[in-house]
Amino acid sequence: xxxxxxxxxxxxxxxxxxxxxxxxxxxxxxxxxxxxxxxxxxxxxxxxxxxxxxxxxxxxxxxxxxxxxxxxxxxxxxxxxxxxxxxxxxxxxxxxxxxxxxxxxxxxxxxxxxxxxxxxxxxxxxxxxxxxxxxxxxxxxxxxxxxxxxxxxxxxxxxxxxxxxxxxxxxxxxxxxxxxxxxxxxxxxxxxxxxxxxxxxxxxxxxxxxxxxxxxxxxxxxxxxxxxxxxxxxxxxxxxxxxxxxxxxxxxxxxxxxxxxxxxxxxxxxxxxxxxxxxxxxxxxxxxxxxxxxxxxxxxxxxxxxxxxxxxxxxxxxxxxxxxxxxxxxxxxxxxxxxxxxxxxxxxxxxxxxxxxxxxxxxxxxxxxxxxxxxxxxxxxxxxxxxxxxxxxxxxxxxxxxxxxxxxxxxxxxxxxxxxxxxxxxxxxxxxxxxxxxxxxxxxxxxxxxxxxxxxxxxxxxxxxxxxxxxxxxxxxxxxxxxxxxxxxxxxxxxxxxxxxx
Numbered sequence: 489x490x491x492x493x494x495x496x497x498x499x500x501x502x503x504x505x506x507x508x509x510x511x512x513x514x515x516x517x518x519x520x521x522x523x524x525x526x527x528x529x530x531x532x533x534x535x536x537x538x539x540x541x542x543x544x545x546x547x548x549x550x551x552x553x554x555x556x557x558x559x560x561x562x563x564x565x566x567x568x569x570x571x572x573x574x575x576x577x578x579x580x581x582x583x584x585x586x587x588x589x590x591x592x593x594x595x596x597x598x599x600x601x602x603x604x605x606x607x608x609x610x611x612x613x614x615x616x617x618x619x620x621x622x623x624x625x626x627x628x629x630x631x632x633x634x635x636x637x638x639x640x641x642x643x644x645x646x647x648x649x650x651x652x653x654x655x656x657x658x659x660x661x662x663x664x665x666x667x668x669x670x671x672x673x674x675x676x677x678x679x680x681x682x683x684x685x686x687x688x689x690x691x692x693x694x695x696x697x698x699x700x701x702x703x704x705x706x707x708x709x710x711x712x713x714x715x716x717x718x719x720x721x722x723x724x725x726x727x728x729x730x731x732x733x734x735x736x737x738x739x740x741x742x743x744x745x746x747x748x749x750x751x752x753x754x755x756x757x758x759x760x761x762x763x764x765x766x767x768x769x770x771x772x773x774x775x776x777x778x779x780x781x782x783x784x785x786x787x788x789x790x791x792x793x794x795x796x797x798x799x800x801x802x803x804x805x806x807x808x809x810x811x812x813x814x815x816x817x818x819x820x821x822x823x824x825x826x827x828x829x830x831x832x833x834x835x836x837x838x839x840x841x842x843x844x845x846x847x848x849x850x851x852x853x854x855x856x857x858x859x860x861x862x863x864x865x866x867x868x869x870x871x872x873x874x875x876x877x878x879x880x881x882x883x884x885x886x887x888x889x890x891x892x893x894x895x896x897x898x899x900x901x902x903x904x905x906x907x908x909x910x911x912x913x914x915x916x917x918x919x920x921x922x923x924x925x926x927x928x929x930x931x932x933x934x935x936x937x938x939x940x941x942x943x944x945x946x947x948x949x950x951x952x953x954x955x956x957x958x959x960x961x962x963x964x965x966x967x968x969x970x971x972x973x974x975x976x977x978x979x980x981x982x983x984x985x986x987x988x989x990x
Contacts, residue, residue, distance in 0.1 A: 540809025547601030594788035614696035721782035740767040772948040815964035816977035827931035852884040873933040878986030886953040900937030
């Protein structure tokens with residue numbers, strides 16, 4: 489199944505431009521990290537991607553108001569209750585039913601944002617993001633040829649209606665040559681009636697687009713996966729990434745010393761490049777950060793619960809996450825007030841110790857050209873704030889310890905307001921009608937971009953190292969696809985952990 493759209497990064501030095509966040513965003517409140525277990529920290533690390541996207545407020549409200557009632561009906565199906573009875577053991581069936589409802593609602597938030605017309609790049613369709621073959625096996629009708637014919641006819645009717653509404657009120661036309669003329673309103677009524685009938689046929693031709701049928705089928709499918717894999721987190725991993733993928737992941741882990749039954753948390757925290765290389769290579773090779781899916785579903789449950797408690801509280805929390813920006817803008821809301829204006833400001837920052845120079849090329853880290861528009865001053869752009877440099881060194885150490893071979897390549901570090909303006913003048917200006925690109929925290933020295941390795945094994949090990957820090961909320965990181973790089977920033981709550989080595 490397809491995953492909802494991902495967060496994007498927009499640093500100026502080596503990354504994309506940002507899009508605006510809500511004005512006067514509230515200040516982000518850090519949780520009490522010391523009281524959170526490893527699993528709770530990992531779930532917390534998914535908050536930005538689930539609750540802090542620009543469309544999160546819209547999607548959460550849509551799921552609560554229009555999709556959740558269908559899920560509540562679906563988990564009451566007689567066949568579902570019978571299956572839950574078989575799963576229950578000593579647990580009350582009502583408890584399992586409530587658990588299923590929460591997990592399924594959260595999955596639908598991630599899959600489609602509750603949009604019945606959602607279509608993924610992989611061809612998954614509808615609120616539950618069914619692929620055609622899987623949907624047919626689940627009992628849904630999917631006749632893509634008939635669906636296309638209906639849509640084409642509806643498109644022609646809408647065009648005809650548009651033309652009719654532009655005609656004068658006295659306009660008439662016969663249905664057949666020589667027949668009695670029909671007035672404009674009669675033709676409009678006919679076309680609207682046919683369009684309504686086509687809409688019913690459209691949902692019948694591809695039942696993935698019928699929210700009720702798609703959700704009811706998904707509930708049945710999830711319960712079957714629950715019975716097969718033993719837990720809802722594994723069931724959702726299998727639904728999202730395929731049953732065969734879940735089976736292979738489990739098989740590799742068991743072959744490398746895992747003990748059955750394997751909880752998803754046991755596998756996640758027990759997988760590493762050194763200890764379980766087969767499991768690691770497969771698990772970290774799955775597309776769209778599949779390994780995070782069960783954790784994201786748990787954060788989605790929290791998002792929906794908060795919205796139900798109070799839409800106003802949800803909106804306030806959403807604003808603290810700086811929608812439209814990477815997480816660093818939520819963590820450092822005022823840092824751009826002290827952005828480096830020009831090279832002279834960078835030089836002063838080095839003298840004061842506010843910036844530290846990146847190391848010369850070595851076994852662990854190499855630095856690409858960072859300021860091609862200002863080659864004479866290149867060396868002044870090759871620095872970071874102490875906590876960002878310490879973060880980079882920690883990342884490189886984990887990467888090397890876990891088997892990374894090629895050195896990490898830094899492709900973005902500190903920039904200036906002046907340099908950003910030169911980049912914009914070069915051709916990065918926003919199109920007409922759009923806002924100019926905003927400054928990013930690269931202009932403060934707090935962020936760094938690391939090139940995605942060319943070697944497949946090294947890519948996976950680097951993502952493991954990024955996850956090792958990000959899962960514990962020490963850093964925020966994301967992949968910037970246009971620049972083929974990872975953008976990362978230290979959590980200010982843990983700045984003292986990132987004391988750089990001299």
